[in-house]
Amino acid sequence: MLKKIDEINMANKDTSHINSLENEAIYIIREVAAQFEKPVLLFSGGKDSITLVRLAVKAFYPAKVPFPLMHIDTGHNFPETIEFRDRLVEELGLDLIVRNVQDSIDEGKVKEESGRYSSRNMLQTTTLLDAIEEFKFDACIGGARRDEEKARAKERIFSVRDDFGQWDEKNQRPELFDMLNGQIDHGQNVRVFPISNWTELDVWSYIERENIEIPSIYFAHTRATFLRDGLIWSADDEVVYRDEHEAVEDRLVRFRTVGDMSCTAAVLSDATTISKVVEEIRESTISERGARIDDKRSEAAMEKRKQQGYF
Secondary structure, eight states: OHHHHHHHHHHHHHHHHHHHHHHHHHHHHHHHHHHOSSEEEEOOSSHHHHHHHHHHHHHHTTSOOSSOEEEEEOSOOOHHHHHHHHHHHHHHTOOEEEEEHHHHHHTTSSOOOOSTTOOSTTTHHHHHHHHHHHHTOSEEEOOOOTTTOGGGGGOOSEEEEOTTSOOOTTSOOOOOTTOOOOOOOTTOEEEEOTTTTOOHHHHHHHHHHHTOOOOGGGSOEEEEEEEETTEEEEOSSSSSOOOTTSOOEEEEEEOSOOSOGGGBOBEEOOOOSHHHHHHHHHHOOSOGGGGBGGGGSSTTHHHHHHHTTOO
8 A cells, every 4th residue: 555655656746747847848938939039949850859849839839839940951860750850740730941961061061071980960060050040040949958968067048159159158147047038149049948957757758648759760679780889880771880890780779869870879678668768768877878979079079069059
């Protein structure tokens, strides 16, 4: 009996916690619509941006979400993610803007990397900043969470970028209680993080509670893979660099994050449902960023990219 009561109390606590996070995020999204002239929701097709879409739909229901989604497409995305992206925006009647890193390469604005650890992830910054300038967006809503990487914890919910799109981590505005200051100077824009106080487990718990559909790549499936540096890489495509001696083997894996294929590794898993994924995350002692090779380039890789204008 006591065990049953403890389980009920824990379930109520979890529900209350998720409700509080949801209410805060919806409040932030509504503040963005109220305070800015041209906001946009940065959409990758991953679980965090999918969660943001659900929150935005709830924030303005039954009206349409009053700002578009924008995907900066590296051209090296998982096919499952792109298929899901297109289906989602069609089903919800959302406006989608896509800008391609390949165009930035073709225009000579960035140079394609080559070699063992080549990736287009770093190249996204130029394409993103060009798109912000093209559409004159003054607020970009993103799915960053404070538990992802230590540079995230330095940011505010309304994080100001200068007229070059750069972030000054030493010059952050104070955010007192729930007072969100959206005042910016000409040329500046703001990155907004409505789920800044969420964790990976919170996101998955919300997805489970809301019964949100997500790309199949997040669930365990048999995939042709190879090992490098202790990580599991997809061999199902021609994007990920692979040495001749790196043997391909079928493994039961899933992806905890679905960024650029060239820098996103898989994890061994038999989790085929959301509830099993939630259980797996509860027991995990490793951050999802542990499967992102781009964060391992240097001690301050993420912070450096954010200073340059990366999301």
